[in-house]
Amino acid sequence: MSLSEAQADVAPPEVPGRRNAQLGRFAVLTLGPVVAAVFTSALILLAFGVNPVTYYGFVVQRGLFSGLGLEQTLTRMAPLLFLAAGLIVSFRAGIWNLGVDGQFLLGAVAAAALAPALLGVVPGWLMLLAGFAVAGLVGAVWSVLPALLRAYQGVNEIITTLMMTFLGISLANVLVKLVFLDPGTTVPQTRTIPVADRLPRLFDSTISSGLIWAVAAVLLVHLVMTRTALGLKLRTVGANPHAAAHAGLSVPRLTVLVFAASAGFAGLAGASELLGVNGNVRADWNPAYGLMVIPLVFLARFHGVGSIVFIFFYSALLIGSESAARRVGVPQDFTLVLVATLLIFLGLAEWLDKRRRKERA
C-alpha cells in the first residue's frame, strides 16, 4: 500500500454518482479483508477440531454483549488507541516506527516510578498529569537515536526502532527488578498505585477514563495530519522527501518531530495502561500491543475514526479470546493468526483494487 493512495482516501471527491463506486471500493478494501480473515481463521479452527461458530459466538458474547466484558473491552481500547495515534503520525509521514513496544513499556515504567513517589505529595490530578508527561517524554527520548540516524544519516528506521524496542524491553525489566522495585513485595514489581488514586472511572462502570483521552488523541492526530499545514508538511515528507526538500521543508527536523510525536504517544499508551488499569508494572510484563495495532491502522488506511472502530472490535476480540482460552480451550495466540490473515488479505485487496483501477483507466 502506498501512502499517496491512502491519503487519496482522506477527502473523497464529492461527485454525485460516484458515491456507489466509493462504497463499493470501501467494501472491497475494508470489509472484504475482514470477512476473508474471519472465514480463513474459521477454517483453521475447524482443522484443529474446534467449532468456529462456538468459538466466535463465545468471543462476541463475552467481549461485546456481556456488561462486564464490554466494560473491559472499552478499557482495553485506551492504550491501543494511544498507540494508534502514534502510528498514524509516523505512517502518514512515511516513517516505520516499529519500536512502539519498547517505547510503551519504558513509558509505563517511567510513570510507575514517578507516580507513587508523588502520591500524597501533590494533588491526585497533578500526579496523573505528571505520570502521563514523564511517560510521553521517556517514550520520545527512546526514539531520539533512531530519529537522528534516520534524519541525518539515512539509516533505515525499521532496524533501529526494532533494536531499540528489544533494548527497551530489557531495560524496562532491569528498571523494574533493580531500581524501582517495591521493597514490600516478594515478586519484583513497582509500587502499586491504589485503585482510588488511578484515573477516575467513567460513571458507575469499571471503564477507565483513559479511554476519553485516547479517543481525543486519535482525533487530534487525525485533524492535525489532514487539516493543518503541519500535517500537510509531514505528509509531503512521507510521500516524497526529495520533493519536500525542494519545497524548502527542513526534512531532518520534521523527521525528528515525527519520531518524537509517534514515540511520545506510545509512551502515553504505557501511562494510560499503568495509571488507568494495572497500577504497577511487574517484571517481564510485555503485552506487545504494538505489532497488533499496526495492521488495524493499516486497515483503517491511517484514518483516525476508522482506527477507533477497528480497535474497538479488536479490543473485544482480545477480551473475548482471553476468556475463550480458558473456556473453549483455544490458546489466545489464535488472535495472532486472525490478525496475520487480516494483513495478508488486506494486501491482496489492495492489489485487486489497483488492478481494477488500472483496467478501467
Next chain:
Amino acid sequence: MDALLTAAFVSSLLTGAIVAGIPLLLAGLGEQMSEKAGVLNIGIEGMMLFGAYLGFLTAWSTESIWMGFLGGVGGGMLVAALMALLCVRLGLNQIVIGIGLTLGAEGLTSLLHHFQFSRTYPRLPSPDRLDLPILTDLPVIGPSLFGRHPLVYLALALVIVLAWAYRHSNLGLTLRAAGEKPAALDVAGGHVTLLRTVAVLFTGAMAGLGGAYMANVGAGLFIPFMTGGAGFIGIVLAMLARGRPVWVLLGALIFGAALSLTTALQVAGSNVPTDVIQMLPFAAVMLVLVVWSRKARLPAALGQPYERGAR
C-alpha cells in the same frame, strides 16, 4: 574477576557463541541474499519459527535429526513461498506482509503445539557430534570449537561458498542488479521476478534450517515463540555486513556470545541480571550504527516491488 577467566567460563562462552550464533548466521546469510536481490524480508522471524516447529516435529516423529533439518528447511520455505508469491509476484508491501507472516507463524505454531502436545514439551535425544580428531583434544577450546554438530561445519562452509559466489560468479552480479536497478536487469534479459523468488526461497530455507538447529540441537525441544527475535537480529546482521558473508559470520558469533554470556556467567558463579546481558547485543548494534552509519548502505531498490513498465 579471576573467576571470569576460568576454563569453564571460556569453554561455555565459546560453546554458547556457536550454539546461539549458528541460527543467527544462517538467518543472516539468508536475509543477505534477499536484500541483495531487493527484498526486505521482515517475515524471516516467522520463517525461522515455522522451521523450528516443523524441524522439531519431523525430528521427533522420524527420530532422525537430519530429517528434522530437512523439515526445518521445508517449513521455512513454505512461509517463504507465501512471501515470494505475495511480495515478489504480486508486489504487495514487503513490510506489511512480512509482519503478517511473522505474526501468523507465531500464532499457528503456538496453536499447533497446543493441540499436539498440550502443555508438555517432549525432548529429543541429544544430537551426535562430529569430533574433529586431535583438535577436539585441545584443552579448554577444543571441545567447544571442534566437537560440534556436523551442521555447524556445513554452515561455515556455506559462508565460504557464498563469499566466492558473490564475488566471482555471475550470480553475485545479477543479484546486485536485481537489488540496485531491476529495470536494467530486465532490459539485459535477466529475470527479476525469478531471481527474487529464488532469493526469498533461499532465505526461507536458511532461516528454517537455523530455526531447526535452534530447536533440535540448541534446545532439544520446541517452545512456542522460541526464536525470540533471532530473525530480526539476522536482518540487522545482513544490513551491517554490507553484502559480505564473512561479516555475517563475525556478527553472528559476537551476537551469539552476547546472548549466551548469561549462562557462561552463571557457570562462572557471577550473578549479573540476565536482562542486563540481554541488552548487550542490541546496544552493540546501535553503537555500530552510530559510529559507522555513514557506511551502512542498502541496495537502491530494497523494499520496492518490481513491475515491468512501471515508472
